Each structure stands twice: as structure tokens, then as C-alpha cells.
Amino acid sequence: MNKLIVVTGGTKGIGRAIIEKFAAHGFDVVTCARNERDLQQLKTALEDQHAIKVFTRPTDMAVKDDVKKFIEFVLSLNRPIDVLVNNAGYFIPGEIATEEEGALESMINANLYSAYYTTRGLVHGMRERKNGYIFNMCSIASIKAYPNGGSYAISKFALLGFSKCLREELKTFGIRVTAVMPGATLTASWEGINLPEERFMRAEDVADAVYGAYSLSGRSVVEEIIIRPQLGDI
Numbered sequence: 765m766n767k768l769i770v771v772t773g774g775t776k777g778i779g780r781a782i783i784e785k786f787a788a789h790g791f792d793v794v795t796c797a798r799n800e801r802d803l804q805q806l807k808t809a810l811e812d813q814h815a816i817k818v819f820t821r822p823t824d825m826a827v828k829d830d831v832k833k834f835i836e837f838v839l840s841l842n843r844p845i846d847v848l849v850n851n852a853g854y855f856i857p858g859e860i861a862t863e864e865e866g867a868l869e870s871m872i873n874a875n876l877y878s879a880y881y882t883t884r885g886l887v888h889g890m891r892e893r894k895n896g897y898i899f900n901m902c903s904i905a906s907i908k909a910y911p912n913g914g915s916y917a918i919s920k921f922a923l924l925g926f927s928k929c930l931r932e933e934l935k936t937f938g939i940r941v942t943a944v945m946p947g948a949t950l951t952a953s954w955e956g957i958n959l960p961e962e963r964f965m966r967a968e969d970v971a972d973a974v975y976g977a978y979s980l981s982g983r984s985v986v987e988e989i990i991i992r993p994q995l996g997d998i
């Protein structure tokens with residue numbers, strides 16, 4: 765049977781690039797997003813291209829009850845999870861003093877609690893099997909404050925803290941945890957920004973770095989992947 769990767773927020777951008785990379789290496793895929801049609805299209809495209817199965821469920825990862833339903837869906841497949849990528853998340857630009865009230869709550873829900881609850885829901889099988897890999901999609905905003913970063917940076921600093929705690933807790937279970945910290949990557953998140961394409965990283969490069977970390981032997985863990993556009997942050 766194929767190995768299984770679970771990626772939250774997998775229809776576009778970095779999540780999709782990671783799915784395509786692992787699918788090309790023969791992984792079955794479980795993913796979610798809010799838009800059901802995008803999920804259906806992803807499933808059709810991948811299953812046409814590779815000898816794999818893709819399981820999808822429309823889910824809003826910012827809503828705890830929905831996260832729990834996604835977890836139930838994954839567990840109902842009754843399959844060991846080899847890799848979990850907590851990727852779903854979004855960026856609402858703003859400054860702490862002036863951003864719309866609720867921005868912090870919204871991004872903590874989507875960027876932090878989504879990963880926290882998904883991990884709590886799915887890690888037990890990995891612990892029992894003493895095997896597994898968890899990637900948390902942090903950001904350069906996890907280590908660096910910048911203008912207009914606002915509550916996004918707060919949520920991503922917290923996600924890096926979550927990753928560090930998780931790694932410590934899981935290392936004796938043979939589970940590796942990597943915090944992925946990409947800089948500006950050309951995805952839908954940057955729609956409308958007037959900069960040349962070449963100024964951004966490719967989502968495929970982030971996916972290659974993730975697959976590279978996964979490919980190491982179980983004796984080594986890449987704790988953090990910091991990856992930036994060659995010309996630096998935007």
C-alpha cells in the first residue's frame with residue numbers, strides 16, 4: 765500500500781506543491797480547503813497523473829468544529845499517516861495599532877489552532893507506531909517582525925513555538941518535526957502585488973526542501989528550514 769501524506773490547505777500554493785511532490789513519489793494524499801470545486805479538480809488531476817488515491821474534505825481550518833470533522837474524516841480512512849503538513853493559513857496585512865479588530869483571533873485560529881488541533885487529533889497513531897513526520901508551515905514572519913506584519917507575525921511566532929515544543933515531546937517517539945520558514949513565495953497570497961515574478965521563490969522550491977528533509981534517515985531531523993528569495997525579503 766502507498767504511504768499517506770495529510771496536507772491541510774492543499775489546493776493552491778505551497779500546500780499544492782508539496783502534495784504534487786509527494787504524489788510524484790507515490791504517496792496517497794488527504795487534503796482539505798474551503799473551496800470544494802478546487803478539491804475535486806485537484807483529486808481528478810492527481811489521480812489521472814499518478815497511481816495514487818486522493819481523499820478530500822471541504823473544511824474551514826479556522827473553525828474548530830470543522831477541524832475536528834476533518835480529523836474524523838482522516839481517521840475514518842483507517843490508514844497510518846506517514847507525513848502530516850500543517851500548512852493551511854492566511855495573511856491579513858496590518859499593524860497592531862490599526863488593523864481591524866478580530867485580525868489576531870482570525871489568524872490565531874487559522875494559522876495556530878488549526879495546526880494544534882490537527883496534530884492532537886492525528887498524532888496518536890504516529891506515537892503508537894513510533895514513526896512519522898510533521899511539518900509546520902511557519903514563515904520568515906516567525907523569526908522577523910516587519911512593517912504590516914501585525915497579527916500574522918504573532919500567529920507565526922506562536923506556530924514556531926508550537927513546533928519547538930512538539931519536537932521535544934515527540935523525539936523519543938521517533939517522530940521528526942520540522943518548522944518550515946519560507947520567505948516570499950509566489951502564490952495566490954501575493955495576488956495584486958506589483959513586483960516581478962523573479963523576486964519571489966517558487967512554491968516548488970519549498971516543496972523540494974520539504975521532501976529533502978523528509979528523505980533523510982530517521983537518525984537526523986532538519987529542525988528548521990529557513991528559505992528566502994535569493995535577493996532577500998520583500
Ligand SMILES: NC(=O)c1ccc[n+]([C@@H]2O[C@H](COP(=O)([O-])OP(=O)(O)OC[C@H]3O[C@@H](n4cnc5c(N)ncnc54)[C@H](OP(=O)(O)O)[C@@H]3O)[C@@H](O)[C@H]2O)c1
Pocket residue numbers: 772773774775776777778779796797798799800802823824825826851852853854855874875901902903904945946947948949950951952953954
Ligand atoms: N506565500 C508566501 O509567501 C508564504 C511565505 C511564508 C509562509 N507561508 C505560509 O504557507 C502557507 C500556505 O500559503 P500559500 O501562500 O501557499 O497560500 P495560498 O496560495 O493562498 O494557498 C492556501 C491554501 O490553503 C487553503 N486555505 C486557506 N485558508 C484555509 C482555511 N481557513 N481552511 C482550509 N484551507 C484553507 C486554500 O484553499 P481555500 O482558499 O479554498 O480554503 C489553499 O488551498 C500558509 O500557512 C502561509 O502563511 C506563505
